[in-house]
Amino acid sequence: MSKQKAEKRVFHNNDECPVRNVVAQIGDKWSVLILFALVEGPDRFNSIKSRVVGVSQRMLTQTLRGLEREGYVNRTVYPEVPVRVEYELTGMGRGLVKPLYQLVSWAETHHDEIKRSRQAYDERG
Amino acid sequence: MSKQKAEKRVFHNNDECPVRNVVAQIGDKWSVLILFALVEGPDRFNSIKSRVVGVSQRMLTQTLRGLEREGYVNRTVYPEVPVRVEYELTGMGRGLVKPLYQLVSWAETHHDEIKRSRQAYDERG
């Protein structure tokens, strides 16, 4: 049967790669923070904007549109005056957040170790 | 005690935020693919390069340096002729990969659903 040692996997970086797909969507500056903000319940545009510190109007709109397109977020317009728009996680969005929490929890646990590693790396040039 | 309803969390995007820290390092185009390639064992520069399809020499070097700085990857030089350089996951790197697998596993499970959501979104304009 061919070789004795298993061939090592090859990794592609395109639209058909689920790895790349998810990282491409949530790997930007704001997506994860916005998803986490919405975990606490539906929220309005300007409220999200004030809670996700530093996000510009342009990037908030753009990121929410992306998350909506992937199916992680629902957008609901209430035609009041003035208009009210609420964003909330979909079922799939809540599903995504779980492994994200695992990741972030890991990151928090190892935050100090990472900082020390950086410092050591920088010191030895 | 202050308000009845809990205040919603505020999310920052800076170096002190573990959320941002981890996403900033692994959210780029190549880090996750390279980490996954190294799960299968130590590997040499050009071998990684051929397995992570599309990565340029420049970006592979740069990404590996970043992963090494965070403490996820070890770099070992064997002064043979020609020189051989091996990269391998550290203990922390192997630790990081676990929640990443959870995330990617989730992504693979929902890949079709996401694709359908995109299509629906694009069709309704």
Added chain:
DNA sequence: CGGTATCCCGGGCGATACTG
């Protein structure tokens, strides 16, 4: 209030050439 539209700069990143 919740967006678009436009301008513009810095940097991410690919291509290419060179090196120990």
Added chain:
DNA sequence: CAGTATCGCCCGGGATACCG
């Protein structure tokens, strides 16, 4: 083989102005 060095393009994303 495993990198650095340099150039240049593209575009992410901030700032600002305007709109339903």
